[in-house]
Amino acid sequence: xxxxxxxxxxxxxxxxxxxxxxxxxxxxxxxxxxxxxxxxxxxxxxxxxxxxxxxxxxxxxxxxxxxxxxxxxxxxxxxxxxxxxxxxxxxxxxxxxxxxxxxxxxxxxxxxxxxxxxxxxxxxxxxxxxxxxxxxxxxxxxxxxxxxxxxxxxxxxxxxxxxxxxxxxxxxxxxxxxxxxxxxxxxxxxxxxxxxxxxxxxxxxxxxxxxxxxxxxxxxxxxxxxxxxxxxxxxxxxxxxxxxxxxxx
Amino acid sequence: xxxxxxxxxxxxxxxxxxxxxxxxxxxxxxxxxxxxxxxxxxxxxxxxxxxxxxxxxxxxxxxxxxxxxxxxxxxxxxxxxxxxxxxxxxxxxxxxxxxxxxxxxxxxxxxxxxxxxxxxxxxxxxxxxxxxxxxxxxxxxxxxxxxxxxxxxxxxxxxxxxxxxxxxxxxxxxxxxxxxxxxxxxxxxxxxxxxxxxxxxxxxxxxxxxxxxxxxxxxxxxxxxxxxxxxxxxxxxxxxxxxxxxxxxxxxxxxxxxxxxxxxxxxxxxxxxxxxxxxxxxxxxxxxxxxxxxxxxxxxxxxxxx
Numbered sequence: 001x002x003x004x005x006x007x008x009x010x011x012x013x014x015x016x017x018x019x020x021x022x023x024x025x026x027x028x029x030x031x032x033x034x035x036x037x038x039x040x041x042x043x044x045x046x047x048x049x050x051x052x053x054x055x056x057x058x059x060x061x062x063x064x065x066x067x068x069x070x071x072x073x074x075x076x077x078x079x080x081x082x083x084x085x086x087x088x089x090x091x092x093x094x095x096x097x098x099x100x101x102x103x104x105x106x107x108x109x110x111x112x113x114x115x116x117x118x119x120x121x122x123x124x125x126x127x128x129x130x131x132x133x134x135x136x137x138x139x140x141x142x143x144x145x146x147x148x149x150x151x152x153x154x155x156x157x158x159x160x161x162x163x164x165x166x167x168x169x170x171x172x173x174x175x176x177x178x179x180x181x182x183x184x185x186x187x188x189x190x191x192x193x194x195x196x197x198x199x200x201x202x203x204x205x206x207x208x209x210x211x212x213x214x215x216x217x218x219x220x221x222x223x224x225x226x227x228x229x230x231x232x233x234x235x236x237x238x239x240x241x242x243x244x245x246x247x248x249x
Numbered sequence: 250x251x252x253x254x255x256x257x258x259x260x261x262x263x264x265x266x267x268x269x270x271x272x273x274x275x276x277x278x279x280x281x282x283x284x285x286x287x288x289x290x291x292x293x294x295x296x297x298x299x300x301x302x303x304x305x306x307x308x309x310x311x312x313x314x315x316x317x318x319x320x321x322x323x324x325x326x327x328x329x330x331x332x333x334x335x336x337x338x339x340x341x342x343x344x345x346x347x348x349x350x351x352x353x354x355x356x357x358x359x360x361x362x363x364x365x366x367x368x369x370x371x372x373x374x375x376x377x378x379x380x381x382x383x384x385x386x387x388x389x390x391x392x393x394x395x396x397x398x399x400x401x402x403x404x405x406x407x408x409x410x411x412x413x414x415x416x417x418x419x420x421x422x423x424x425x426x427x428x429x430x431x432x433x434x435x436x437x438x439x440x441x442x443x444x445x446x447x448x449x450x451x452x453x454x455x456x457x458x459x460x461x462x463x464x465x466x467x468x469x470x471x472x473x474x475x476x477x478x479x480x481x482x483x484x485x486x487x488x489x490x491x492x493x494x495x496x497x498x499x500x501x502x503x504x505x506x507x508x509x510x511x512x513x514x515x516x517x518x519x520x521x522x523x524x525x526x527x528x529x530x531x532x533x534x535x536x537x538x539x540x541x542x543x544x545x546x547x548x549x550x551x552x553x554x555x
Contacts, residue, residue: 019331042357043279043432055496056330058280060489063431064546071433072279072304073365076358081377100381104354109387115342117334119356120305120326123382153381165380 001135002028002233002244003225004176004197005089008133012036015087016080016125017048019057021135022089024233024243027053031232040079042121044070053238076121080128083168088129090122090172091136094147097211098189099154099172101126101134102147109149119151126152131173138177143191144210155189162189179205180222185214195220255423256476257453260525263475264290267445272412273300275364275443276309278486279434280330280494283309284417284449286482286526292316293520302411304360304435308485308502311335312520314350315512321351323409325360332499336506346509354388359406364435366408367442373405380404414443416468417483419490421448422456425473428465431489440468449477451491462550479526484533484541492541 005025009015011034017026027050030037039048043058047067054062063069070079079085092101093116103122107113126132136142155162155171162171175182180196192214196202198221206213238244258266268274268291276284288309291299295318301310302323307330313319315337322338329335341350355363358378366374375394385391385404394405416436421427427448429436440446448468453476459466485495505511523529530538 043281044434045432056280056494056499058330058432058434058494060281060431060487060493060543063489069430069432071437072357072361072435073438076361077376080358104383109383112343115327115334115339117326117328118324118354119382119384121357123356123384124358124376124378127378127380150381150383157381159381162381167380168377 001137001176001178003229004181004222005133005135006032006229008174008176009034009037009087012038013086014038014040014084016040016042016085016089016121016129018089018091019054020091020243022091023054024238025089025135027237028229028232031237032229040075040085042072042075044072044075046070046079053242055242076124080121080124083128083130085125085128086130088125088132088169090125090132090134090152092122092134092151093142095134095136095143095175096147096154097145097191097209098156099134099175099184099191100147100150100157101152101154101172102149104149104151106148122152126154126171127167127169129169131170134172134175136175136177138179138205138208140208140210143208155184179208183216190214192216193219195222197222198224254470256425256470256473257423258475258477260286260290260449260477260479263447263477264294267413267447267474268294268296269412270296271298272296273302275302275411275414275439277303277414277435277439278417278483279304279432281432281434281486282417282429282436282483282488283307283486284415284482285309285484285486286479286529287415287447287449288313289520289529291318292516302360302409304357305330306335306338308335308499311337311502311506312516314338314341315347315506316516316520317347319350320348321353323353323355323360325355325357329499329502331496332503337512340509353390354384355391355406356384359384359391360409361435361438363406363409364438364442366406367410368438371408373407375403375405378404409442411439411443413445413447414439415447415449416440417449417488418468419450419488420452420454420458421450421473421476422454422459422470423476424456424470425468425476426456426459426466426470427468427473428459428462429467430465433467437467440472446473447475447477448473449479449482451480451482451488453478481530481538482526484530490543490546492543495537495541
């Protein structure tokens with residue numbers, strides 16, 4: 001997942017980075033095909049070049065050697081709302097068929113079965129980033145037909161579509177999972193399987209979503225990670241394996 | 250400066266004087282400069298019915314909630330960063346234990362905007378946010394306004410003006426002119442929004458030091474009521490250039506906070522069992538202090554001449 005997510009990033013792009021796997025993916029991209037990636041963290045570090053894997057989104061290593069440190073008011077108003085962020089990364093406990101994301105509660109809001117952390121910056125990232133990449137393992141639990149709570153808007157839902165709501169960004173245009181990649185269909189915004197990793201059975205994959213998952217007619221098979229990428233992830237970027245297990249690479 | 254401008258006092262006196270039962274309290278700092286020393290003194294003085302506001306409640310509010318100080322939490326991301334859940338918070342929400350906790354929830358941008366409005370003394374702040382999200386459906390303070398120039402409908406959040414804001418910083422002079430470097434978070438907005446401001450610093454410096462580098466002053470003394478000097482007052486959070494984040498403690502908190510008895514025992518040892526921050530650091534031990542101390546990486550100065 002980390003390698004695939006890294007491939008989604010172009011050199012020179014401005015990325016709003018979350019902690020965990022997205023952070024790893026961004027630093028992998030920076031170490032390989034995208035040395036000029038500009039990493040912006042919601043904590044205010046702009047152009048961060050962390051020389052250790054940040055455990056938190058506000059790690060001091062994000063500041064040391066960065067291009068600028070912004071107040072959070074500036075980060076959200078000028079950088080994000082101001083349209084300066086090209087790519088945002090999001091994860092979540094639930095992602096529905098239209099890419100709506102729940103990171104707030106499982107069960108009813110007033111009496112939750114599980115109280116999750118909540119939005120953080122996710123809601124505004126989903127609205128404003130020019131495009132959003134979602135990273136989550138494909139299981140029926142993580143990908144139900146509809147989410148218990150919409151923290152961050154996807155392509156379609158009870159409040160309308162992105163264009164009817166005048167959302168400035170394109171939303172979750174790629175969903176990187178542990179078996180392949182989903183993309184919203186242009187006609188209705190429903191996520192469908194567009195690419196798989198080598199050795200993955202598309203028929204099996206269809207059972208892993210909480211709705212009848214469509215497979216794109218031009219389904220592609222993605223190249224496996226290179227030795228260099230695996231070495232960077234396992235031995236350099238995340239040597240303690242805080243965020244990757246071998247299967248995740 | 251005359252001595253009338255001297256705002257230095259002990260943490261005990263600052264909390265006794267400026268934090269009252271029932272207050273709306275903001276202790277800010279985004280990962281960086283979270284003033285645990287102030288929270289521990291609030292717990293020791295057994296403040297009750299506080300409305301606690303912070304973007305990330307973090308371990309600091311988990312501890313205040315566990316100690317029974319809070320009646321309400323205003324927040325935007327409630328987890329243990331990089332680790333998991335805040336278990337005292339979850340016990341309060343899911344099981345009303347040790348008492349029920351009212352929640353008022355925003356996104357980061359929403360809460361930053363509330364403090365920006367509070368700092369500017371405006372009644373609300375407009376932001377392009379929340380379209381397509383369920384957050385406004387569960388928080389009726391998230392509303393909207395029609396722009397008088399473009400007719401665009403735009404989300405609004407009300408001003409947040411805490412009774413007291415407590416910020417941690419690297420250094421200040423006796424008058425409270427406060428200098429911060431590294432991540433700023435919402436320290437400035439939170440301080441300007443508050444009725445009373447307590448600044449807690451790693452070092453008190455001479456006013457000449459502040460005047461020698463005025464661009465680094467984030468919070469001016471004119472809005473500060475008390476200056477408290479508490480070295481290591483942000484541990485297990487960090488202070489850039491002084492000490493690193495104690496990530497190990499954040500991981501350990503998972504086990505401590507999951508077990509109610511273990512958490513009560515921790516509060517007895519590290520909060521009630523010590524008189525002040527110096528006592529806490531002594532208990533924490535020299536090894537940890539050595540391990541976390543920052544290595545020097547000095548920035549070259551700039552020319553302020555004319």
